[in-house]
Amino acid sequence: MRKLLHILIILPLLWSCGDDDDFFPDQEVWPYASPASKGMNEGILLDFNSNVELQNFGNLQGFIVIKDDHLVFENYYQENSRREFFPVGRVGASLVTMLLGEVLNNELGNQIDLPIYQLLPEYSAIFDANPIKKEITIRHLLKMQTGLVWNESLRSVADPSSDLNSMIRSNDYVEFVLSKQIEATPGRRFAFNSGCYFILLKIMDQLLEVPVQSYFEERLFQPLGIENYTVDNTPQGLPDYVLGLSMTTLDLTKVGYFVLKKGDWQGLRIIDDRWVDQLLSVQVEISSQNRWGFGWWGFGEESLVSTNYGINDVYYLFGENSQGMYLSESQNMVVVVSNGLDAARGFNNSSFWAYIRVLDSLQPATL
Amino acid sequence: MVLNEMKHYILTFILLLSVISLQAQETDIPSDSVETEEEEIIIDKTIQPFVFGMFEFSNTPQGYLESLSGGAGIIFKGRFIIGGFATRLQAPITEKVIFPNDFDFSFSHGGILLGYRTDRRQLFDFAFTMRASYGEAVWAREEIGGLIIGDKFAMINPAVGVDINASKYLKVISRLGYRRALNLSLARVAPNDINGITFQVGLSVGLFNELDK
Numbered sequence: 001m002r003k004l005l006h007i008l009i010i011l012p013l014l015w016s017c018g019d020d021d022d023f024f025p026d027q028e029v030w031p032y033a034s035p036a037s038k039g040m041n042e043g044i045l046l047d048f049n050s051n052v053e054l055q056n057f058g059n060l061q062g063f064i065v066i067k068d069d070h071l072v073f074e075n076y077y078q079e080n081s082r083r084e085f086f087p088v089g090r091v092g093a094s095l096v097t098m099l100l101g102e103v104l105n106n107e108l109g110n111q112i113d114l115p116i117y118q119l120l121p122e123y124s125a126i127f128d129a130n131p132i133k134k135e136i137t138i139r140h141l142l143k144m145q146t147g148l149v150w151n152e153s154l155r156s157v158a159d160p161s162s163d164l165n166s167m168i169r170s171n172d173y174v175e176f177v178l179s180k181q182i183e184a185t186p187g188r189r190f191a192f193n194s195g196c197y198f199i200l201l202k203i204m205d206q207l208l209e210v211p212v213q214s215y216f217e218e219r220l221f222q223p224l225g226i227e228n229y230t231v232d233n234t235p236q237g238l239p240d241y242v243l244g245l246s247m248t249t250l251d252l253t254k255v256g257y258f259v260l261k262k263g264d265w266q267g268l269r270i271i272d273d274r275w276v277d278q279l280l281s282v283q284v285e286i287s288s289q290n291r292w293g294f295g296w297w298g299f300g301e302e303s304l305v306s307t308n309y310g311i312n313d314v315y316y317l318f319g320e321n322s323q324g325m326y327l328s329e330s331q332n333m334v335v336v337v338s339n340g341l342d343a344a345r346g347f348n349n350s351s352f353w354a355y356i357r358v359l360d361s362l363q364p365a366t367l
Numbered sequence: 368m369v370l371n372e373m374k375h376y377i378l379t380f381i382l383l384l385s386v387i388s389l390q391a392q393e394t395d396i397p398s399d400s401v402e403t404e405e406e407e408i409i410i411d412k413t414i415q416p417f418v419f420g421m422f423e424f425s426n427t428p429q430g431y432l433e434s435l436s437g438g439a440g441i442i443f444k445g446r447f448i449i450g451g452f453a454t455r456l457q458a459p460i461t462e463k464v465i466f467p468n469d470f471d472f473s474f475s476h477g478g479i480l481l482g483y484r485t486d487r488r489q490l491f492d493f494a495f496t497m498r499a500s501y502g503e504a505v506w507a508r509e510e511i512g513g514l515i516i517g518d519k520f521a522m523i524n525p526a527v528g529v530d531i532n533a534s535k536y537l538k539v540i541s542r543l544g545y546r547r548a549l550n551l552s553l554a555r556v557a558p559n560d561i562n563g564i565t566f567q568v569g570l571s572v573g574l575f576n577e578l579d580k
Contacts, residue, residue: 046467
């Protein structure tokens with residue numbers, strides 16, 4: 001009888017005091033607010049939402065808007081949810097450039113103009129074979145002005161004739177990129193080249209005393225509260241943050257917001273704001289439509305965003321599957337678009353047009 | 368911290384029950400030794416299993432709404448109640464927590480039920496109960512259900528009430544109490560949306576003591 005009573009008391013106590021780690025908490029990184037309370041036209045956003053549900057915005061699967069430090073829009077499509085990991089594609093390269101500044105500062109005394117051949121002794125044969133390549137500096141990698149032949153802007157990753165496609169199939173990404181022919185003096189010609197980020201990752205690996213992944217974990221993911229993500233490895237065993245990172249849309253939004261706040265996360269300074277300023281400032285005027293910072297695109301003076309909406313400080317990233325991240329300091333706004341892999345649809349500009357609908361929703365008073 | 372606070376409440380209540388139990392044993396022993404022996408035999412050997420179902424009216428983010436509660440337990444020594452229960456909010460609550468979706472609110476918890484009741488063997492008995500539970504409050508995206516946000520919480524709910532002993536097998540039970548959620552943090556749900564007076568009414572079916580005639 002007493003044993004039975006003890007069991008009856010202890011079992012519910014144990015059960016009631018237990019915890020369930022599987023439960024997905026309300027992270028509430030940002031307080032929730034209605035778009036209308038932040039001066040946005042909800043009718044336009046609802047219309048946009050309906051169109052995404054009808055798949056009129058390509059394969060768009062996750063969409064978040066942070067306006068004035070509040071989460072004003074968050075939705076997932078095609079049966080996806082907040083828990084879902086999406087491949088972030090090239091957007092992940094922003095993590096590399098973000099942490100690079102700190103590594104350069106700590107290990108190289110900010111020598112951004114240091115020739116990379118000095119940091120990559122195992123590839124000395126490539127540099128010795130073509131001495132012009134010895135002029136390539138860290139700055140050239142960041143500005144995408146290596147002078148190496150690269151057709152990534154013209155061909156999709158799925159195209160076997162694309163350099164990026166060939167690089168992914170190679171055994172050594174860095175060797176593949178550096179082995180490309182020189183078509184211009186380094187520092188002269190812009191050619192978007194994701195391979196540059198792999199070289200930067202390799203340099204970080206050479207300079208750091210800890211594994212790159214541990215460094216990213218400690219300096220970025222943990223402070224931002226990004227606990228769940230997956231990252232592929234390059235054939236050399238480096239974490240592929242450039243093309244192989246998958247995370248939730250909400251966590252990706254944290255990265256964008258973190259950049260918007262110049263490396264400050266909830267009062268904690270993680271990245272030097274001067275480095276973030278360098279990342280976002282115009283380094284290359286590509287055309288009247290587009291600008292390039294260190295790893296970030298900007299809209300030019302004659303772009304739709306500048307001419308129709310009068311916003312001149314939008315920085316953005318996009319991936320092969322039209323993933324996108326758009327920041328504007330003057331609007332205090334971050335827009336993040338997640339897309340699933342869908343090679344059949346090919347490249348589309350859906351994240352850009354989704355962003356345009358958000359700009360449409362901004363009422364004149366807030367512009 | 369929440370669990371410690373909850374354990375504190377539970378242990379305090381168990382201590383209280385122990386004191387009451389000792390007092391009850393003292394008062395159950397009359398001066399007549401023969402009658403005492405019979406009385407003790409009846410009291411010590413009696414285990415009254417029961418199940419119950421109740422409607423509960425309690426505070427929610429949209430005011431007082433009904434929940435459904437059920438459980439099972441035993442009454443031992445005629446007076447002490449121990450059991451388990453589970454409660455789930457029944458009334459629909461929908462809000463646009465995060466634009467552009469409507470979210471359905473759900474609220475459920477379960478745990479242990481401890482109590483003390485009189486053993487008058489008359490039509491009415493009086494009871495004092497303490498429920499200590501653990502549960503979750505969740506906003507789930509309507510229809511799709513994918514975007515789910517929520518929080519776990521602990522809860523205590525002391526209550527007093529009256530049992531109507533309808534028969535040896537049936538009681539009508541009612542409780543008036545106060546509910547307090549511990550460490551619940553969820554958008555659009557303030558602590559005072561959950562804390563507050565509770566009223567429960569329902570039926571309990573079991574193998575109870577015979578009423579005195």
